[in-house]
Amino acid sequence: MTIGLKTPSSDYIELILAFPPRPITCEAELIASQNRINSILDRRKLTQDDRDYLNVLGILVYDYEEKHEPMPLLKGIKLLKALMVEAELSEKDLVDIFSTESLVAEVLNGNRELTVTQIQKLAEFFHLSPAAFLE
Numbered sequence: 001m002t003i004g005l006k007t008p009s010s011d012y013i014e015l016i017l018a019f020p021p022r023p024i025t026c027e028a029e030l031i032a033s034q035n036r037i038n039s040i041l042d043r044r045k046l047t048q049d050d051r052d053y054l055n056v057l058g059i060l061v062y063d064y065e066e067k068h069e070p071m072p073l074l075k076g077i078k079l080l081k082a083l084m085v086e087a088e089l090s091e092k093d094l095v096d097i098f099s100t101e102s103l104v105a106e107v108l109n110g111n112r113e114l115t116v117t118q119i120q121k122l123a124e125f126f127h128l129s130p131a132a133f134l135e
Helices: 010-018 026-040 046-067 077-088 091-099 101-108 116-126
Strands: none
Touching: 010 046, 026 046, 077 101, 091 101, 091 116
């Protein structure tokens, strides 16, 4: 049984020859790859060849960023705000933890510190370690 491989079109070959996709090893190569991606995305209509080529470049950029640009670690109030956005929660949804909506707002605005009890309740609510809510 033979597997039918798609023969690259001349347009796809042109894309590869103009900017050959290679593993990204430094910041300069990352920037060059991102610039190439942006220049293709700026076109009005993308062909399937454009999309396939962008997919390859996107994988290379993603691989580099995964290895060299770790995600920032959120803690404390920043983490709480991110969790609220992710779970689509409002201040009202946290009243059981903070007692009042105004207290939730004060904590989120940085006017009050989290208490030990609030940290414990937040940890239980979000299924995280209490340490995640310590600044």
